[in-house]
Amino acid sequence: MNNEYELCWLEYRRLPDWEIACHREWFKSAVPFAQPWEVETALTELKTFARDALGTKMLVENTIQNQRTIILGKIDKLSELFDVPKLEREGSFFLAHRKLSGKDTLVIGAIDTAGLVYGTFEVIKRARLGESFEKMNVVQTPAMPLRMINHWDNLDGSVERGYSGRSIFFEKDRVILNRRTRDYARLLASVGINGVVINNVNVRGKAVQLIDDEKYLKALSKLAEVFGNYGIKLYLSVNFASPMYLGKFETADPLDDRIKKWWKDQARKLYSFIPDFGGFLVKADSEFNPGPHYFGRTHADGANMLAEALEPFGGVVIWRTFVYNCLQDWRDYNTDRAKAAYENFKPLDGQFRDNVILQTKFGPMDFQVREPVSPLFGALERTNQILELQITQEYTGQQIHLCYLGPFWKEILDFDTFARGRGSFVKRIVDGTVFNRKYCGMAGVSNVGRDPNWTGHDLAQANLYTFARLAWNPDELVEKIVDDWITLTFGKDEEVKATIKHMLMNSHRAYEKYTTPFGLGWMVNPNHHYGPNPEGYEYSKWGTYHRANHEAIAVDRSSKGTGFTLQYHSPWREIFDSIETCPEDLLLFFHRVRYDHKLRSGKTLLQSMYDLHFEGVEQVEEFLKAWQRLEGKIDPVKYKRVLERLTVQLEHAKEWRDVVNTYFYRKTGISDERGRKIYP
């Protein structure tokens, strides 16, 4: 603990005496079976936990002397002592209780240093959750090869769509490196993250120079080292037109030999400073960022040119599919933004080099509170893919509102694309199994900033934690992840645990109800995207229209409309296509619906719209009351911070309710059946 910031789920408060009694003996000594540098980070973490939580000093010894000891090492060395499980993938580890010469040992075994770090954090977590080591027998392998956090941090210290204070990586065009940098690496490694892109996908101004200016490269090499000790690789977002900015070329044409050579030289330079550099993230031909289309080339041409430059060094190119016409005319009824990613990238399937990965937002639009899963996941059979989620709550309440995204993300991961028949879940596509791909995974847009609690809203830490746990194991139950997070963050009081769990698990649905249910989306204020504005995007150029009139609302994306449903495999294409079978929580994403359309409940769309808005606000009222009952049971600083946010959330939820209900009332002239207050 220090004064500037807290440590989220890694804050090791002193455990109660009886728990100390259970674990202290284990943490008195450690015996490594590996080169010192391979176990250094893991040992530091064990010692920190022993000191802070158990009040004991852990000694590192060459032989097993104590009755209880932690052994940690690489499996090749451990296998000389006893049978070890087979581990293959980077980061895998096992934990096992073994008797050696009559002594009890807890073994942490891995194939690489990252695995030792992950195994160590797992041991610490289990100790804090009160698990006994006597019967420990755990083997863990990360599901996703790439478990990435994307920062949208700018070099001036601002954060695009950041709601937690300024950047932890940059200020005044300089790279920040301090104690917090290391603690961030610890937080991420403790949940298995292995890659971080530190700068915004919109690469402008000084950020273009990150890959070139030696002053930056030196600072980045230090940063990469700190992260590298925790098994995390550094990645950078790059501007596709860099050769024009930095190399003074008149073009950035990916098929021009001079441009190819420039990138190759640049890659060599970069790797001479950062030997384990991860690679590039690229937002090209998207929202005014340059890309290969500017030079009459395809995305495959562009991505492959960069991939060729990074390939000799083991780097990858992560190329975003967030490409659409952002200069649409609202009077154009033929263009459908939802179709754009598929239309741009499906024809290129199979044309990308092995070290290119396409990164796709979970939905076809842009991180709305509910969207269907993007059809691109099931469509790219010969291309590496990453699923992009937004941990930062741009459209989900900007960390003022409590909106825990775990259950929603789980639905996305569990969505069956039917690309190769039943069982072709998104989680099995982005872990590489369905299409047998090597590089794939998940990326989350960071919600972290320099606020003392890192995420603005204390409970938004749960989103970061859950994102990482799902990238490690998408089959894990969200309920279990939430339980762990609450206990590690708030302790073991049963009422505290049950209350926070209830709030978290219901918060996304509540937010959806009082904002834009039925997959409608986009009724936000333009630019900053906070608060209600039913026609804020209606006549804009961004392709996000609901076209409400007095009878009906939303875009017909069925085969009779824009044809978006045809981008899905059967049976989804048929299910989404019919207003009768379309899941109701996505009804207004896929269909233009009359207000008097009867839903399965027997209620009209309009009445359901009113009802949900009232219900959503009631839920927030209930969250607030539930939280108030925890006063005295929670650290007062945290209690107050959350209380303040919930209070504002309630006010803003009411604003949403009243603005949206009034909008529909004024369009239709139809009152609420239950006579509740709607402003005429």
Ligand code: GCU
């Ligand atoms: C959204 C967001 C932008 C961001 C973009 C992206 O449109 O509002 O700030 O740059 O997504 O993902 O690239």
